[in-house]
Amino acid sequence: MNAYTPDEMMAVEASRRLADGMVCFVGIGLPSLAANLARRTHAPGCVLIYESGTIGSKPVELPLSIGDGELAETADAVVSVPEMFAYWLQGGRIDVGFLAAAQIDRHGNLNSTVIGPYDKPLVRLPGGGGAPEIATGVRDVFVMLRHSRRTFASALDFTTSVGDNVRVVVTDLGVLEPAAGELTLVAVHPGADVDAARAATGWELRVSDDLRVTEPPTDAELRALRALRTKGPAA
Amino acid sequence: MAVVSLSDAVRELVRDGDVVALEGFTHLIPHAAGHELVRQGRNELTLIRMTPDVLYDQLIGMGCARKLVFSWGGNPGVGPLHRLRDAVEHGWPLPLELEEHSHAGMAAAWAAGASRLPFGVLRGYRGADLPARTRVATVICPFTDEELAAVPAHRPDVGIVHAQQADRHGNVQLWGIVGVQKEAVLASARSIVTVEEIVDELQPRPNAVVLPSWVVDAVCLAPGGAHPSYAHGYYDRDNEFYVAWDPISRDRDRFLDWMRQHVLATADVDEYHASLEEAVPA
Numbered sequence: 001m002n003a004y005t006p007d008e009m010m011a012v013e014a015s016r017r018l019a020d021g022m023v024c025f026v027g028i029g030l031p032s033l034a035a036n037l038a039r040r041t042h043a044p045g046c047v048l049i050y051e052s053g054t055i056g057s058k059p060v061e062l063p064l065s066i067g068d069g070e071l072a073e074t075a076d077a078v079v080s081v082p083e084m085f086a087y088w089l090q091g092g093r094i095d096v097g098f099l100a101a102a103q104i105d106r107h108g109n110l111n112s113t114v115i116g117p118y119d120k121p122l123v124r125l126p127g128g129g130g131a132p133e134i135a136t137g138v139r140d141v142f143v144m145l146r147h148s149r150r151t152f153a154s155a156l157d158f159t160t161s162v163g164d165n166v167r168v169v170v171t172d173l174g175v176l177e178p179a180a181g182e183l184t185l186v187a188v189h190p191g192a193d194v195d196a197a198r199a200a201t202g203w204e205l206r207v208s209d210d211l212r213v214t215e216p217p218t219d220a221e222l223r224a225l226r227a228l229r230t231k232g233p234a235a
Numbered sequence: 236m237a238v239v240s241l242s243d244a245v246r247e248l249v250r251d252g253d254v255v256a257l258e259g260f261t262h263l264i265p266h267a268a269g270h271e272l273v274r275q276g277r278n279e280l281t282l283i284r285m286t287p288d289v290l291y292d293q294l295i296g297m298g299c300a301r302k303l304v305f306s307w308g309g310n311p312g313v314g315p316l317h318r319l320r321d322a323v324e325h326g327w328p329l330p331l332e333l334e335e336h337s338h339a340g341m342a343a344a345w346a347a348g349a350s351r352l353p354f355g356v357l358r359g360y361r362g363a364d365l366p367a368r369t370r371v372a373t374v375i376c377p378f379t380d381e382e383l384a385a386v387p388a389h390r391p392d393v394g395i396v397h398a399q400q401a402d403r404h405g406n407v408q409l410w411g412i413v414g415v416q417k418e419a420v421l422a423s424a425r426s427i428v429t430v431e432e433i434v435d436e437l438q439p440r441p442n443a444v445v446l447p448s449w450v451v452d453a454v455c456l457a458p459g460g461a462h463p464s465y466a467h468g469y470y471d472r473d474n475e476f477y478v479a480w481d482p483i484s485r486d487r488d489r490f491l492d493w494m495r496q497h498v499l500a501t502a503d504v505d506e507y508h509a510s511l512e513e514a515v516p517a
Contacts, residue, residue, distance in 0.1 A: 028312050064477065130307075136361050
């Protein structure tokens with residue numbers, strides 16, 4: 001078995017959540033990596049949708065932005081941005097939305113807007129973009145975040161999107177799923193443990209009675225992941 | 236409509252204090268036109284754009300803007316916009332008022348503006364903190380009683396976009412990722428379109444947006460005018476530039492030096508490109 005990094009474990013485990021034929025709204029960075037990995041391994045029929053208006057993109061290289069030319073060239077269709085959000089997202093045509101954020105709380109609410117007060121920010125973040133309506137417009141929201149106390153916050157500085165549809169949070173330490181209204185640790189990755197996850201969570205983390213250990217990446221998954229070379233540095 | 240120089244178009248059509256949208260969704264960002272706004276010292280602008288990126292970072296850092304209406308402000312795939320952050324967090328070089336929306340809200344506001352309706356309607360802004368911070372209201376559907384979000388239409392004074400081609404009569408065609416460019420032109424009181432090429436006749440292309448000359452006030456030839464963004468069929472996105480922008484924009488002095496060298500000291504898009512080729516790699 002190859003050695004692999006925590007980020008690679010996170011990408012592989014997130015990709016496994018995408019079933020063949022699912023229609024997936026993909027953000028740039030880790031979500032794009034995981035979705036493209038799924039398409040190259042167990043889910044070749046997964047439909048990738050980027051908010052720039054590309055439907056069914058099949059990029060050979062990982063794009064740096066959500067609007068790289070290759071996403072349009074390899075798409076089944078390219079639509080305008082108003083059409084993307086009105087007909088496709090609001091129209092209920094998309095199964096899964098992949099989101100990341102600067103902060104998450106125990107209910108899966110996300111903050112990508114601001115750290116500190118909105119009117120006097122300590123850190124002004126890029127903002128919600130598509131997230132508010134992705135979070136409410138798709139059936140299932142998958143979240144990918146590196147685990148830290150700063151990110152897994154007891155209270156958000158700002159609620160950019162709501163957690164009602166969050167089904168799974170994949171981190172570099174393990175997997176959380178909602179149970180009884182609160183994100184609960186259901187798996188740890190090989191090499192990580194409950195203590196590490198608790199130490200990296202800003203609230204009293206609940207742990208499932210049936211805690212699993214994630215299957216490590218297979219050789220085939222790692223090969224496919226490493227073949228996905230980004231044109232620029234990873235986001 | 237007339238085919239005119241970009242400097243003349245900006246001089247005649249863009250005024251200090253205007254509401255201006257330079258739109259583009261990663262593709263066809265009208266950098267050459269934005270640089271001309273900087274050269275002519277336009278200020279007190281309200282800038283509208285869904286995805287303000289490097290071009291708006293430059294306009295904000297040069298003090299052209301008073302207010303930004305937007306839904307996502309970052310350097311895609313790279314990180315934050317340092318000039319935008321500096322303006323919001325420290326008021327440098329000027330304080331910047333924000334009117335923040337979601338992408339879906341902005342898209343609805345553009346569609347409403349192009350339709351000359353007072354507001355756009357969507358199933359959006361639900362449960363989150365943004366409605367308390369922005370111009371969004373609730374309307375009740377008169378047929379189903381469903382509660383929906385209403386966003387005020389975008390109606391800029393000037394809409395500016397970049398396209399691949401125009402013909403000699405000023406009819407415009409753009410294709411690839413078309414974003415909200417059609418809406419930005421149709422929603423605006425006045426419009427400027429910069430193009431890669433002026434051709435004798437526009438050839439129909441799959442998925443193309445055609446803007447007839449009678450909805451455009453000025454067409455300006457600006458080859459390479461989207462750089463570092465791209466023009467599908469002409470040149471690729473300069474991803475290395477977006478990565479290089481991060482350290483340039485992080486430091487106020489380094490940013491100002493870059494703007495002086497590549498924008499203020501150049502007369503037009505040709506000289507801008509020449510200055511980039513001459514520049515010592517960072």
